[in-house]
Amino acid sequence: MQQLAIAGAASVRPFNAIKDIEFARCNVLTSADFRQPDLKTQLQKLFDRLVASLCKPGHP
Numbered sequence: 001m002q003q004l005a006i007a008g009a010a011s012v013r014p015f016n017a018i019k020d021i022e023f024a025r026c027n028v029l030t031s032a033d034f035r036q037p038d039l040k041t042q043l044q045k046l047f048d049r050l051v052a053s054l055c056k057p058g059h060p
Contacts, residue, residue, distance in 0.1 A: 021027065040048070
C-alpha cells in the first residue's frame with residue numbers, strides 16, 4: 001500500500017511557480033477585459049437625445 005501511494009504521488013505534475021501564476025485563470029486576459037465601460041446611464045442618454053432634438057435648427 002505504501003508503494004501505491006508513492007507511485008501515485010509521482011504522477012502529479014511538478015510545481016512550477018512561474019507557470020502556475022502565468023496561466024492561472026484569474027491572470028488570463030479575455031476580450032471582455034478590453035471593453036470600454038458604458039459611462040452614461042440610460043437616463044443621461046435619453047436626456048442628451050432630447051436636448052439634441054430640441055437644439056436642431058428649425059425647431060421652435
